[in-house]
Structure formats: C-alpha cells, structure tokens
Amino acid sequence: MGHGHAHHHDHGHDAATGTDVPPALDLSIPDGDLPPAEVNRRGFLRNAGLLGAGAATTVLAAGTPAVAGGHDHGHGHGPGGDHGSTGGFHWLAGDHHIHTQYSSDAMYRVIDQARHARAYDLDWMVVTDHGSATHAKIGVEKVNPDIVAARSRLKDLLIYQGLEWNIPAAEHATVFVHPGRDEVAVLKEFENSFDGSVRNAGDNTPANEALAIAGIKFLGEAVRKRRVEGALFLANHPARRGIDSPHEIRAWRDADPSVAIGMEGAPGHQAAGLPRDSGGRARGYYDNNPSPNSFSGYPLESYRTWGGFDWMTSTVGGLWDSLLAEGRAWWISANSDSHVNYLDTSQRGPGSDFNLNGRYEDPVHGPVITDAGDYWPGQYSRTHVGASSFGYRAVMDGLRAGRVWVDHGGLIKGLDVRARVAGDRRANSGTPLGGVLRVRRGTSVEVTIDVDLADIPNWSQFVPVLARVDVIAGRVTGPVADQDSFTAPKTKVVKSFEVTRRTGRVSFSYSFGRVDQPFYLRIRGTDGKRSQPGLMGAAVDPFGPALDVAGAANPWEDLWFYANPIWILPR
Numbered sequence: 369m370g371h372g373h374a375h376h377h378d379h380g381h382d383a384a385t386g387t388d389v390p391p392a393l394d395l396s397i398p399d400g401d402l403p404p405a406e407v408n409r410r411g412f413l414r415n416a417g418l419l420g421a422g423a424a425t426t427v428l429a430a431g432t433p434a435v436a437g438g439h440d441h442g443h444g445h446g447p448g449g450d451h452g453s454t455g456g457f458h459w460l461a462g463d464h465h466i467h468t469q470y471s472s473d474a475m476y477r478v479i480d481q482a483r484h485a486r487a488y489d490l491d492w493m494v495v496t497d498h499g500s501a502t503h504a505k506i507g508v509e510k511v512n513p514d515i516v517a518a519r520s521r522l523k524d525l526l527i528y529q530g531l532e533w534n535i536p537a538a539e540h541a542t543v544f545v546h547p548g549r550d551e552v553a554v555l556k557e558f559e560n561s562f563d564g565s566v567r568n569a570g571d572n573t574p575a576n577e578a579l580a581i582a583g584i585k586f587l588g589e590a591v592r593k594r595r596v597e598g599a600l601f602l603a604n605h606p607a608r609r610g611i612d613s614p615h616e617i618r619a620w621r622d623a624d625p626s627v628a629i630g631m632e633g634a635p636g637h638q639a640a641g642l643p644r645d646s647g648g649r650a651r652g653y654y655d656n657n658p659s660p661n662s663f664s665g666y667p668l669e670s671y672r673t674w675g676g677f678d679w680m681t682s683t684v685g686g687l688w689d690s691l692l693a694e695g696r697a698w699w700i701s702a703n704s705d706s707h708v709n710y711l712d713t714s715q716r717g718p719g720s721d722f723n724l725n726g727r728y729e730d731p732v733h734g735p736v737i738t739d740a741g742d743y744w745p746g747q748y749s750r751t752h753v754g755a756s757s758f759g760y761r762a763v764m765d766g767l768r769a770g771r772v773w774v775d776h777g778g779l780i781k782g783l784d785v786r787a788r789v790a791g792d793r794r795a796n797s798g799t800p801l802g803g804v805l806r807v808r809r810g811t812s813v814e815v816t817i818d819v820d821l822a823d824i825p826n827w828s829q830f831v832p833v834l835a836r837v838d839v840i841a842g843r844v845t846g847p848v849a850d851q852d853s854f855t856a857p858k859t860k861v862v863k864s865f866e867v868t869r870r871t872g873r874v875s876f877s878y879s880f881g882r883v884d885q886p887f888y889l890r891i892r893g894t895d896g897k898r899s900q901p902g903l904m905g906a907a908v909d910p911f912g913p914a915l916d917v918a919g920a921a922n923p924w925e926d927l928w929f930y931a932n933p934i935w936i937l938p939r
Contacts, residue, residue: 373730419513423808427753455784455800455818457754457771460763462492463530463745464542465604465636465703469728470497470511473709475716477730480512481706481745482522488746488827492763494524499563506726508556517750519547522850526760531555532604534564536583537576537661540604543587546597546760554556554590562586572661577616577937581623588624598764601818602701603631607670607687608654610662614687621696629768630698633681633688633930634776635673636705638748640741648919649741651676655918665852670904675894675913675928676776676921679856684840684902684909689856692888692933693842699767699802699932702749702774709747710738747827748923750775752783754800770802773891775929779832782820785891790814790879801932806889807883809938814879815839815889821871830926833870835896836911839878843887844935861906867893883938890933898926 401711434555467474476689478495495515497503508531515529528552530544545551545560561568562583569576587599601620607611620628635652643650650656651673658664658671674682681688691698713736717729743749754771755762766772773783786798787805790812798816799805807813817839822832842859865876880887894913902909913928 384452389663406913420459425700446686455754457756457766457800458758458762459752459782460491460526460755460758461489461746461750461752462494462526462763463703463706463749464494464528464530464544464602464701465496465632465705466493466745467497467532467705467707468495468511469716470503470507470726471532471707472498472500472502472722474716475728475731476706476709478511478527479518480731481519482518482527483526484747485745486522486525488744490525490746490750491529491678491758493745494528494530494542496530496532496542498545499559502723502726503531504556504559504563504566506636508552508559510726512552525922526758526763528760529555531559533559533562533583533601534566534570535570535603535612536562536564536567536569536579536615538564538580538603538928539606539609542604543599545587545590546764548596550595554587554596558583558590562892563677566746570661572611572613573929577619580616581619582910584620584623584628587627591626597761599627600629600764600767601628604705605635605652605654605678606631607651607666608635609656609686610658610666610671613663613852614665614690614854617687617698618691618696618851621691621698625759626768628689629770630700631680632678632703633774634677634702634749636703636743636749637741637742638676638704638776638923639710641673641916641918641923642710642921643679644738646739648921650918651916651921651923653783654678654916663852665854667903669915672918673916673921675898675926676916676923677913677930679903679929681930682913683904684861684912685842685859685904687854689840689842689859690848690854692890693845693856693859694847695844695886695935697770697802697936699770699772700774700930701751701767701772702776702930703751704743704745704747704749706742706745708737709742709744710737710740712737712740743827749779752780771800771934773801773929773931775927777828777924777927778822778830779894779895779927780834781822783891783929783931785931785934786816787889787936788814788816799930799934801934804937806937806939809884810882811938812879812881813883813936814877815934816889817865817876817878817891819867819874819876819893821867821869821874823871826924830924832895832927834867834874834893836867837865837876837891837893838911839865839891841880841887841889844888844937855904860904861910861912864911880936883936886935886937888933888935891931893929895927 519824641651714731717736720728753766901910
C-alpha cells in the first residue's frame, strides 16, 4: 500500500507540449497501415481493454508531441492570470461559458464581459450565447463583429466564439471553434442543423440522442475538412436536471474524442446560494427534481451541488470516476455561466426587443442587483490550462490533452502534479495532468504534488488558506458492459495531506508501491471549512465536500480545487 511524504523543495518538471491523437489510437487507420511500433502499441492497448469497442480513443494519446502550426503568435501580455511556466507550461486561466446581450436571459456587451475577464486575471474566454431560433437565425452573425472588435482591443485576452448548445435529448453544452474565416459559417450551420431547441428535439428519445451524436460528428468533420482549425464540446451543468444519462455521456465521447472532451466539474451561478431577503436559491441553480426526461437511476442527491461542484465530479467513486476507470479521457472545467452578475449596477438598455433584433440594447446604469446568481468571468471560478504558448491553438490543445485544474475563490495560486517512477526527481521527468505514465510491471510509482499557495487577496478580499490535499485513486477495469453504469467501486481517497504552511510552496509525494495493474489518480484540495463523508461511504471518502443548502451557501466559505487525472499503465 502507498505512503505519503510532505517536503518543501522543488521537483523536476516536464516541458512536454500539447498532444494530438497518435496513429495507434486512430481507429480509422487499419492495422496493416500502421508502422510496426504503432501496431505493437495498439495491440497492447487492446489487451489492456483500453482500446476498441466502447473504449474509443482514450487517455492514451498523452505524451505525443503536437503537430506544430496554427495561427498562434506568442506575445507579451499584462499582469494577471497564472501564466508562469510552472512545470514547463504556461498556465492560462479561462472561462468557457459566458453570455452576452445576444442571449435572451442576459444583458452585457461582449466588451463588458471581456474587460471584466481580463480585470479578473483571465487569459482566455468563450462567448456562448444560447442556441435558439432567434440566435440561429441572426445571432451568430450579429455577435461576431463585437467579438472581432474585442479581440482587437484586448490583445492579451484570447476570445473564442461559441454557443451554448441545447443538446438534443439532454442538457446544454459549450461548443466553440478556433477563430478563422469560417467560424461563423460553421457555428451557424451547426446550430441550425443540430440544436435541440431549433429542431424541437429536447425529449429523451433515441432519434434525438442520435441527432446529438450527429452534431458532434459534424464538428469533427468541420475540423478534418479544415473549415476550422479546432472545435471543442464540454457538457454544461450535467447533473442539474438529471437528463444527461451515463450512456449519452459515453456516446458523446465515443462520437469524436477530439471534439467531445469533458464537462463542467462545477457549474456557474455560484452566487445563487447566498442568503438574501428573497430566500435565495441553490448554488449553481441546482434546485431541480426529476422529470419524465430524467435518468431514473440517479439519486436525489445528484440534483444538488456538493461544495459548489456537480455531483458527477464531487462523488468519489461516482460517475466521473466510472468513466476514468474505463480509461476514457473525460476532463472537467469550471466557469461563471455569467448572465446577470451579483451586486452589479446595470440594466438592459431602454427600447430592447430581443425577438425582433436578436439582442438587447446596450446596458445602462441601474439599481444594485442583489438577487442575481452570477459572478463575472474569473471573479470566482477559474479553469487553468497548461498550454505550450499563449495562443488560441495552444489553449485548445491543452484542454484536449486534459492539462487542466480548476479552483474556486482563488484557493491556490498554482499546481503541478506528476506521476513518476519512485525517486525520480530529474528535471523534465514525470507525467503531467491528463497524461499516461507507462512503466514495466513491478516498478515503484509515486505521485508528486507541488502547490503554490495563495499570496494575495481574492476578489472577496481575503487570502484563502488551503487546509488539505487529497489523493484519489482507482483501478482501470476497462469498458463496462452496462453503458449506464455510474459507479467505480475500486476508487477511493488513498491519502490526505494536512497543509500547515500559509505561504510559499508546499510539496507532497505519495508512493503507490510496485504496480502491476493499470490505475489512475486525481487530486483535490479544500479550505476545510465544510465537509462530510462522501455518498459512497466514509471508507471511500471520509472528508468529502458537503451537500450545499439552498439559500444558505456562501461560496466564499467553501473553497475547493480539483485536478484532472493521470493514468499509470504497467506493461
């Protein structure tokens, strides 16, 4: 069994670059067309149950250098964000779920959201106005000049155009593309052809599920045909209404793993749970109950957040872990879902007619907004991407590779997690987040965790204090027979580290001993202010996040960070 150490010196770091899918994992290439080394690699992966039927293209692309190219041009940008070269990567903070005046339930200009994102230390953002008949008809074109203008004015902020897709038969998702000549054309064709609202395809039927799959495949084809340089899909607030069933999530991933890469680990609307005179709502607006379209297997607890995080992510041994235990690369993010922001002093411009114009008039000064549930981009939630450079393609490559950790309230300043052969402290060694460490059977393996502690006040004017870091690990058991499985019985918290320092860097290591079976690990941390045993029991998760109480959940007093997984494959 493993053991842990806390120590306070730097580990070596790996300066790996982004990843593309290698030939062995591209199942469209016949075995006979592969080089011998790739044939051997594919055979190993099949034998491990990590490739082929049901497994799709999995985690095993990590570690392969990306193809150089694209339109990224590194340039200096101002203070803010965590774009130091921690672990050899530029860690770029961002938000992939932001609404503007082109959404029927929002009001801000693109430049308003962008300026706040930059002021709150973000390096990249995605404009994701709601898919709808009006938006599909005129909204995609109308918002684009505003995005182009904001890119020109804020050259140190990467601004992607996307939309919030009404997934047929399911919830919402962020869909966005690499900037380019055809970004509007691809998004418009996608929305008109595959949006559940536009196509009246919201109900939970096989035909509508198939339409969702076709939409994801359309995006992949748009990339392969070079209409756009990249396209990504992330499921938004996946457990909020219980209508994203486990088999749908698996099917999205399998439809095109280069496009469908993950889900919100934590939803936006984090201010919604604050106590207020009106009684308040639930964090994330997670205050729903099962409906006829909901997946009947989900427990009632899944309709609430836990420490601000979605039940699919926050439950150790739950749905996210069930995907990771299959070897599926499925990443988590966190974002604002900003529509109308708490304590702002704006209101929609006079004379607005959204149905006619596809937008609201520019906002004007108004009374302080005390009932809103949102924060500005970067004010509370951040998604940190390990990128090879500051650029559009580099961020998308980092997201696709799973080099991502997320936090609330500026809980920590920086994070570097590495899976290593035990004792290896060489510079440029170890496998980073989203990667795969391949070792010979019987090799001793450990994880090293370097945390740069918060050292300046967050946007609620206090310096967060990290209290604990947890190591979670689970066996890789291969594809499941039941595509609606949502548990991973062999996953649990294997080590917790108490954090005693308040400044600088803290470093921990945990040894898994000699390994002979494939497994994965993931890391989370907390300020320790609210916890309870996890839903799978105290033996699995003794001090997990607590169930959030509607109308009594101050998000600043319950801070967590989560990191994406690393796999260890002995051979």
